[in-house]
Amino acid sequence: MLISGATQTRPTNLVQVDRKENLFNQGFHLVRSGVLAPGLRVHRDVGAIWQLLTWGPSIAGGYRASAVRAPHQTAIVDDQRGSTFRELDDRTDRLANALKDLGVGVGTPVGLMCRNHGGLIEAMVALAKLGATTLLFNSGLSPVQVSDIVAEQQPSLFLADQEFLDTRPDLPADLRVATTWTDDGASDLAELIASGGPAGVPVPERPGRTVVMTSGTTSTPRGARRPQPHGLNEAASLLSVLPLRTGDRMMIATPIFHTWGLAALQLGMALHAELVLQRRFDPEHVLRAIEERQVTTLVAVPVMLQRILDLPPEVKARYDTSSLRVVAYSGSAMPAARITQFLAEFGPVLYGLYGSTEASWASISTPEDLAAEPTTAGRPPLGTRIGILDDDGRPVPRGDVGQICVGNGMLFEGYTNGTGKPMFGDLMATGDRGRLDADGRLYVVGRADDMIVSGGENVFPRPVEDAITAMPEVADAAVFGIPDETFGNRFAAYVVLHDGATLTAEALIDRLRERLPRFSLPRDVHFLAELPRNPTGKVLRRDLPTP
Incomplete structure (x- = not known):
């Protein structure tokens, strides 16, 4: 699917608002606002x-x-x-x-x-x-x-x-x-x-x-x-x-x-x-x-x-x-x-x-x-392109997970140490993995380096976090991968409960079995008073207890 005013054919897993459409619409949005x-x-x-x-x-x-x-x-x-x-x-x-x-x-x-x-x-x-x-x-x-x-x-x-x-x-x-x-x-x-x-x-x-x-x-x-x-x-x-x-x-x-x-x-x-x-x-x-x-x-x-x-x-x-x-x-x-x-x-x-x-x-x-x-995560705004690409920069089939790549006029100019991010044409790899649905909506499944291989399956922590935070007793949660001698890697869950709520690790995992495949289930559950976060809300993994 192509979101564009143009008629030319582009890869089906690339969402774009055409540059000509940008020039036509920019003035409209600036005047409207x-x-x-x-x-x-x-x-x-x-x-x-x-x-x-x-x-x-x-x-x-x-x-x-x-x-x-x-x-x-x-x-x-x-x-x-x-x-x-x-x-x-x-x-x-x-x-x-x-x-x-x-x-x-x-x-x-x-x-x-x-x-x-x-x-x-x-x-x-x-x-x-x-x-x-x-x-x-x-x-x-x-x-x-x-x-x-x-x-x-x-x-x-x-x-x-x-x-x-x-x-x-x-x-x-x-x-x-x-x-x-x-x-x-x-x-x-x-x-x-x-x-x-x-x-x-x-x-x-x-x-x-x-x-x-x-x-x-x-x-x-x-x-x-x-x-x-x-x-x-x-x-x-x-x-x-x-x-x-x-x-x-x-x-x-x-x-x-x-x-x-x-x-x-x-x-x-x-x-x-x-x-x-x-x-x-x-x-x-x-x-x-x-x-x-x-x-x-x-x-x-x-x-x-x-x-x-x-x-x-x-x-x-x-x-x-x-x-x-x-x-x-x-x-x-x-x-x-x-x-x-x-x-x-x-x-x-x-x-x-x-x-x-x-x-x-x-x-x-x-x-x-x-x-x-x-x-x-929605759709790209005016003047922004999103591609879901494989590791060689080729679009993957619609609905499949690949690396999220972005093109717009505000891509950074590189790190001060001289390094940068991988580029595929005018699209920059964000380091995240995601997919596009039939309507062109983006779904972010997680950071590429957050993905673990557990028992031969590629799994991301985001669906596990969503399933845990959907429980009424849970106020906050974070899930990370850790090494496992048997499965290669496993998930550890860090959970904050609402004041007065009670929930055991066994009960939490039992509920997750109803929603998640076996290889996504966390094998370690830690209950904390709060998650350590930086000023922008990111969890400080280094400050979490080691399983």
């Missing part, structure tokens, strides 16, 4: 477009354009303060000038290790105005990992929230360090902004770069070079599925240092959205902010949505969340039972984005997709 609004406030719209043409579609150009188009609209609200787009532009000019006095310029690497708050956005915009290279550190990295990355990337300046400096990573003595957040608001960043000159910053010789540090849950953290957006193409791609509008109030709960949070920031920038930020995730605080700020879009990772669902019914009923039109999640798989529960409790507002640090987005599942098939 209000990113382009012909005829309204012409002088401001022309001024905003001029800023984008001058600065390019970077975070610097996007926020300069917003300062012209919607100067008095709230840009950011965090735990300490709020600022308009004009105030943000003025503050980042001052910060850029102060950083320039410290030697930061085109190509200068600067480390950022922050939770979600306005200072993080201000630092990113100021660095982009200078054409610097922004290194986004994962807040879940250990002090040793931070030290290793600093030694590899050699930033000239390290900006971090005070709490991450308190952990005392072993930083070089000559590395200049500045705080971006303190509980009393008296950070070094605030002092730099106060001391910086107000003069406008000239456009740098070349645009800055952003490097996202991987989480290091399965390997040593690596830097993934993210490309600059190509005009508004990428915004149009996401807006072809997500019903977002200019001026939306967008709460970004997922960390912005993660690719999913960074994509949300870039999309919110294109929409001139009000960003609602909280440094630490608390499920009830999220619901309170949705009611108080009339949030229309919540961007999260699955574990955050699961924690909201686990709040007592009387707590959830306390807050009016009817302003929500879109709840978008990504970063990891969400159990099918939780998807069904979320749709039942919050209505048809749930959208799932499947992607990776390297591929950005690959597919989006709508509320209709998830209601029909809760385990689907």
Whole structure:
């Protein structure tokens, strides 16, 4: 099946939206969302477009354009303060000038290790105005990992929230360090902004770069070079599925240092959205902010949505969340039972984005997709292609499992250590395995390296996790393969029960026998108080008990 406006024949296991159709439809989606609004406030719209043409579609150009188009609209609200787009532009000019006095310029690497708050956005915009290279550190990295990355990337300046400096990573003595957040608001960043000159910053010789540090849950953290957006193409791609509008109030709960949070920031920038930020995730605080700020879009990772669902019914009923039109999640798989529960409790507002640090987005599942098939990852949006290929890059028959390969305009530019991902033409292997159904929906069965061979059968943990989390007693679960002397490998299950629930390992396995083949059954079951997860919700396998 081919999803395309073209008539040419392509492999039947390749889903594509044709490039010509992209050019035709991009303008429609941008106008529909209000990113382009012909005829309204012409002088401001022309001024905003001029800023984008001058600065390019970077975070610097996007926020300069917003300062012209919607100067008095709230840009950011965090735990300490709020600022308009004009105030943000003025503050980042001052910060850029102060950083320039410290030697930061085109190509200068600067480390950022922050939770979600306005200072993080201000630092990113100021660095982009200078054409610097922004290194986004994962807040879940250990002090040793931070030290290793600093030694590899050699930033000239390290900006971090005070709490991450308190952990005392072993930083070089000559590395200049500045705080971006303190509980009393008296950070070094605030002092730099106060001391910086107000003069406008000239456009740098070349645009800055952003490097996202991987989480290091399965390997040593690596830097993934993210490309600059190509005009508004990428915004149009996401807006072809997500019903977002200019001026939306967008709460970004997922960390912005993660690719999913960074994509949300870039999309919110294109929409001139009000960003609602909280440094630490608390499920009830999220619901309170949705009611108080009339949030229309919540961007999260699955574990955050699961924690909201686990709040007592009387707590959830306390807050009016009817302003929500879109709840978008990504970063990891969400159990099918939780998807069904979320749709039942919050209505048809749930959208799932499947992607990776390297591929950005690959597919989006709508509320209709998830209601029909809760385990689907949806379909590719405008301008994205998905192929299910064998190890030699040939399409496999529709319905068969193969490696998921993606092509779009936001594929990463490689790791900073010089390595990359396998490419098959213009499609990049994601490292995941999956299949396509007859309607072109994608199903992710698991990471290629998560698959085990047990008793001669190839099996993935995802169906086992879904079967376990579907049990009413279970709040959370993770399944991993471990070596087995008899079968080669076997699954071990780590299970968290709801408060007050009881379930034995024997009863759990007996129920699984009704749904799963024998070779998929876990032979080790461990009950834990909670699963160790990093800030983006991925389970830290190294912190699990060894069977």
